[in-house]
Amino acid sequence: MTNFARDEFDRVPEVSSRQGVHRAASAPSRPKLWPILSVGIAALAVGLVAFLLLPQLGFQPALTPPPAAAADTSTAPASPTTTPSARATPSATPSASASQPASPSALEPATSETIAPAAVDKSQPVAIFNGTLTSGLAGRVGATVKSDGWVLGEVANWQGAPQQQSVIFYSDAAHRANAEALSALLNIPTLVESADFPTPVAVVLGPGYE
16 A cells, blocks of 8 residues: 555456457458469469460461461462563564674675685796805705796806895785795795895895795
């Protein structure tokens, strides 16, 4: 027992629920989430198995062609053979003279003529001159020319300017064929046109000729 006087706070009803203002209300219970998570994980596992295993077991989804394909076949253009046109047919076949080029002979001028080379005439006399210091060279070459069927002209030593090489002189173009034939026979490639000799063709043997 206390020594203080009783006040209103000391009057406590005997039949009453004892509740204090300092007590906090009890928090409501939270719903449990593990059933929802279990269902989600199971659904994810089933989808993953179906995605990975069904293609390997031969299950392929049926593909339906798009409706645009059917529309394309109905709008396909008709074959060119079913729509003939009179304007597309060529009017006439071009003439043979227009389609074929003219022959080269038709393009050549009418006045052009082919000049035939002069024939070799061995009846024309051939003079042989020795322009070297080798004695009797002109005679030996003259014998070769005569044995080939040529008419042999003058055979002598060369009295003109010293020659650096062997030369075959011919009087004009009409006797060039004779000069070329003698060039092949005597192996003298140098040919000179000159009218200073009494014969149509003259062979001057230069240094080094054998």
